[in-house]
Amino acid sequence: MASAVNRWHDAIGYPLQTISENFMITVTDLKKTYHMGDIEVNALNGVSFEIKKGEFVAIMGPSGSGKSTLMNLIGCLDTPTSGTYVLDGDMVSQLDDVELAAARAAKLGFIFQQYNLLPRQTALRNVELPLIYRGISGAERHRRAAAALEIVGMKERTDHKPNELSGGQQQRVAIARALSGSPSVILADEPTGALDTKTSAEIMDILQRLNREQGLTVVLVTHEYDVAAYAGRVLTMRDGELVGDEKQTPRMTTQVVTMAGVAGK
Ligand code: ADP
Numbered sequence: 001m002a003s004a005v006n007r008w009h010d011a012i013g014y015p016l017q018t019i020s021e022n023f024m025i026t027v028t029d030l031k032k033t034y035h036m037g038d039i040e041v042n043a044l045n046g047v048s049f050e051i052k053k054g055e056f057v058a059i060m061g062p063s064g065s066g067k068s069t070l071m072n073l074i075g076c077l078d079t080p081t082s083g084t085y086v087l088d089g090d091m092v093s094q095l096d097d098v099e100l101a102a103a104r105a106a107k108l109g110f111i112f113q114q115y116n117l118l119p120r121q122t123a124l125r126n127v128e129l130p131l132i133y134r135g136i137s138g139a140e141r142h143r144r145a146a147a148a149l150e151i152v153g154m155k156e157r158t159d160h161k162p163n164e165l166s167g168g169q170q171q172r173v174a175i176a177r178a179l180s181g182s183p184s185v186i187l188a189d190e191p192t193g194a195l196d197t198k199t200s201a202e203i204m205d206i207l208q209r210l211n212r213e214q215g216l217t218v219v220l221v222t223h224e225y226d227v228a229a230y231a232g233r234v235l236t237m238r239d240g241e242l243v244g245d246e247k248q249t250p251r252m253t254t255q256v257v258t259m260a261g262v263a264g265k
């Protein structure tokens with residue numbers, strides 16, 4: 001741990017006392033400028049914040065405020081124009097594409113609004129995919145994927161293809177896929193954007209349980225206050241800047257019985 005911290009301490013030249021190993025995500029003066037012909041778009045205009053290990057954070061803000069740009073940077077899918085990003089002690093803003101991909105695979109699990117499952121593959125196969133890319137053998141892969149599907153309450157549907165599943169069930173499979181790589185952080189961009197209210201609550205219950213029981217750090221973009229209510233902290237973006245950072249008492253899981261049933265197997 002100490003060596004990881006020193007690695008970016010040396011790179012950034014910060015005084016040691018400003019560094020905490022409790023931080024999962026530290027972004028400092030993050031800027032992202034897109035060039036469209038002659039026009040420059042400052043999608044992020046100097047954003048700084050820290051997210052502690054085990055936090056559940058919602059990012060809100062109007063369309064075009066820079067939420068997805070920020071998530072792409074946090075997700076190691078893109079690099080900033082300037083500023084620094086430290087993920088779990090590693091200075092990822094200085095990594096090349098290959099190293100970024102490795103950081104992504106080691107630390108991050110992604111959930112998207114449209115689930116992004118492979119349509120011709122079963123739920124089990126979809127969840128196994130990230131493990132195939134990592135070269136994990138068949139039996140171990142199967143075991144891990146089945147365990148991840150059980151955690152999200154999809155044990156009975158491992159052989160179903162996406163078109164044989166409801167939206168909420170598909171999103172559960174997508175969460176299992178994110179979990180199969182044993183991430184430290186779940187990044188979710190509008191994960192309930194295509195779901196009805198009741199199903200959204202079920203998905204948020206799962207994310208909250210993963211946060212509380214497995215200690216996963218969760219960062220979620222949403223424009224719905226009902227969804228942000230499950231987080232313990234809300235960051236608000238406007239015009240590429242962070243304009244709000246509020247702690248709150250999270251809405252608690254409403255489906256205690258269902259969740260206990262899943263957790264207790
Ligand atoms: P949000 O997710 O909050 O709606 P985005 O991060 O998608 O906001 O976009 C922030 C700003 O950056 C917007 O003005 C958007 O048009 C612009 N933008 C985003 N992605 C690109 C891109 N690839 N090329 C050019 N401009 C972009």
Ligand code: MG
Pocket residue numbers: 067068069
């Ligand atoms: Mg967006």
